Amino acid sequence: MDQYTLNLLVVGASFALYIGIAIWARAGTTAEFYAAGQGVPPVMNGMATAADWMSAASFISMAGLIAAVGYGNSTFLMGWTGGYVLLALLLAPYLRKFGKFTVPQFIGDRFYSRSARLVAVVSLIVISVTYVIGQMTGAGVAFSRFLEVQSSTGLWIASGIVFIYAVLGGMKGITYTQVAQYCVLIIAYTIPAVFISLQLTGNPIPGLGLFSTHTESGLPLLSKLDEMVTALGFNDYTNLHGSTFNMFLFTLSLMIGTAGLPHVIIRFFTVPKVADARWSAGWALVFIALLYLTAPAVGAMARLNIIDTIYKDGTNSAPVLYEERPNWMKNWEVTGLLKYEDKNGDGRIQYYNDKSEGFKATAEANGWAGNEFTFNNDILVLANPEIANLPGWVIALIAAGGLAAALSTAAGLLLAISSAISHDLIKDTLNPNISEKGELLAARISMAGAILVATFLGLNPPGFAAQTVALAFGLAAATIFPALMMGIFSKRINSTGATLGMLTGLVVTCVYLFTYLGWFFIPGTNMLDNVPANYLFGVPPAAFGPIGALLNFAVAYIVSSMTAAPPKEVQDLVESIRVPKGAGAATGH
Amino acid sequence: MADNSSSNAYWAANVRIIMISLAIWFVCSFGLGIILRPMISGISVGGTDLGFWFAQQGSIIIFIALIFFYAWRMNKLDAEHGVEE
Known part of the structure; x- marks a missing residue:
């Protein structure tokens, strides 16, 4: 078959x-x-x-x-x-x-x-x-x-x-x-x-x-x-x-x-x-x-296997001839996830880091004209059974x-x-x-x-699409998590505090990401270049979630302490979710 | 938060167990796996050091143990305070 x-x-x-x-x-x-x-x-x-x-x-x-x-x-x-x-x-x-x-x-x-x-x-x-x-x-x-x-x-x-x-x-x-x-x-x-x-x-x-x-x-x-x-x-x-x-x-x-x-x-x-x-x-x-x-x-292990496949006799010896590459490489070349380009025309697969300054001399001495083998990281899982x-x-x-x-x-x-x-x-x-x-x-x-x-x-x-994952995690951290946690662990946080806290988390997180990645991720609309020198306190946009969460907590706490405490029945609700007894009779509405 | 001091002994005990568990959670991931790694680099584990093991294996194993410990401890606490289902 x-x-x-x-x-x-x-x-x-x-x-x-x-x-x-x-x-x-x-x-x-x-x-x-x-x-x-x-x-x-x-x-x-x-x-x-x-x-x-x-x-x-x-x-x-x-x-x-x-x-x-x-x-x-x-x-x-x-x-x-x-x-x-x-x-x-x-x-x-x-x-x-x-x-x-x-x-x-x-x-x-x-x-x-x-x-x-x-x-x-x-x-x-x-x-x-x-x-x-x-x-x-x-x-x-x-x-x-x-x-x-x-x-x-x-x-x-x-x-x-x-x-x-x-x-x-x-x-x-x-x-x-x-x-x-x-x-x-x-x-x-x-x-x-x-x-x-x-x-x-x-x-x-x-x-x-x-x-x-x-x-x-x-x-x-x-x-x-x-x-x-x-x-x-x-x-x-x-x-x-x-x-x-x-x-x-x-x-x-x-x-x-x-x-x-x-x-x-x-x-x-x-x-x-x-x-x-x-x-x-x-x-x-x-x-x-x-x-x-x-x-x-x-x-x-897959990374080791790939290097071992290319440098059969060790990294100090010549790499494998392209014609003698294993079958799994041939299969995955078709998908475009593996690419080979014979830059120095010797028919062998030179795989190395051509961006390393320290390695340039070695590469030159070997007669290598740049890295010839690139692969998509997904290949490590997808081709695993064939490699083995x-x-x-x-x-x-x-x-x-x-x-x-x-x-x-x-x-x-x-x-x-x-x-x-x-x-x-x-x-x-x-x-x-x-x-x-x-x-x-x-x-x-x-x-x-x-x-x-x-x-x-x-x-x-x-x-x-790739950048939106940072947005999803950042927003989950800056809006939902703090609101839920405060709702359970504090009886004092009230509606105004929680709503403003969540809005702060939502807006600040979005604005911080958009500042570096472009408004609504549209390329070219970013106000600052996405480089570490521009980051506020060195915080990369993808790791902004905890800061958004902190702002959410702070705003909710300050606003709540300046406004009226939640009504008695809400405080009773908090009391009741803190003890397990009575959950059996769960209701939908 | 400052205002969560429930008079209820059950809740106070719960919060204490959570604090202890989260301290362990923090130490074994952010601590041993990241910040304190240089301090324990002397302890070698399979070609690298203990901090690497914590970052790629140990922290996850301890997370599992923590959640099961919390579930077991809280179920016991529920019974002690008569608030179990």
Whole structure:
């Protein structure tokens, strides 16, 4: 059977599974549509949260990002997991006790203010829409690479699948599909990693293999890698080549942003009890860690493998002849993710850092005329099974896994968007007398509308797609997270304080990003060049989240202390969400 | 925040457990993984030092342990104060 048929079979089987689940898990009530009837067991919610959280970027790109820089990009590992500690300790149990369906609903009730709720809806929609664009384009790209269809066709197939289970099943359908998608993606990620770790170090657990001995050279794997990359003029792998301040701030930004992402928070509304919300956050991180503890090993090992493939006899000997390159390179050249250009005409692949001043002399002495081999970082995960000489079905699994990662995150985001529209806008603001049946229909129509908008944005991605992720994390950190935390931990913060705090976070974060990246990310409209010398106190735009959060806290606190305390019933509400007792009788309205 | 001093002993105990947990959270990620890495660079782990291990493995493992510890401790606290479900 050829690889294409195999890919088609495995991906087709995974889609059939998702549709089967969709038919089995139809939603009959708004409680099922918004919060899966609050009956999801904690371990299952953990799995669903892991799939919800781990996007195409985590699955396909993260290992490559870490491999490209080494230690400095550990920020992604700590930042995207550490946020769960904040979620588990500061938000999840209390929001589950509150027992409603959406994040803006908590903000609206706790701050007894429709404007606070609307500011939260606006933040939520900006965060989730910017985030979903990346997922849709990711799904389209995965389709086009593995199933040889146009990426626009792939995008339509992907939205069709999401449409079936999200419109039919709402949160209930999405939850159980995410559980299946988690299983597919984690198997796809770990199998090649285990084999590569075994081949290089003899240790089957990649996270341990990373710190083991490289069998071939007898050196520790990371020492070997350091030796290889520095011999080619690259920065060493294990040391920091940026500022400690930036690494600190960027990690903090990702952590607070993670804890403030609405599509992750609403997953904790689906479990039966407060205690389950606590356990469930732990399980979510266990399932996330299976991938996140493996990713740094995948990155380091794949980078070592690539250098080893090109410099078979060591970095001091001549690199491999282009004609003798392995098959996986030939396969991936077709996709354009690998590129070779014979600059000095010797037919060999010179791969080195031609930007390093210190390495120029060595390169000249060798007769090298510039780096001849470039690769997209995604290749480290995508080509992993081929680099490790694994059978065709493992390659097909990577295709299914990448699609599962993109679809599960897209579905979670779409639910956050559609429930904010049908529950916070339609039910709360436009038509409070809407019936249960009417609201369920409105929820399904909002979902369908959100999918169409996401598909449209995926087909016509704005040129700034990559930068919008910084916006999503920055806004989640600067608006949603502080509002939720103050709502739970302080009885004194009132509606004026919270609303102005959120607005401050929203506006200042947007303005700071737009100043350096262009107004609404339109190139050429930035007022200052995006270089460190221009940054306010040296804070890079991508790491502004914590500063926005701090301003939000400060404004809310100062304004609240100058205005009247919240009414008695709101203070009672805060008292009641602080204790687990009584959450069983969760109500929707 | 200054105004969250609930008279309630349950809430005070909860806030104390959160503070201790977050201190550990901070030390093992921002501390050992980033800021304090030069101070513990003498401890070598598989071709590099302990700080690198904390940044790429250790911090995540401790995050998991912290969340489970918090869930276990809070469930016990709920029972002690009779506020469990």
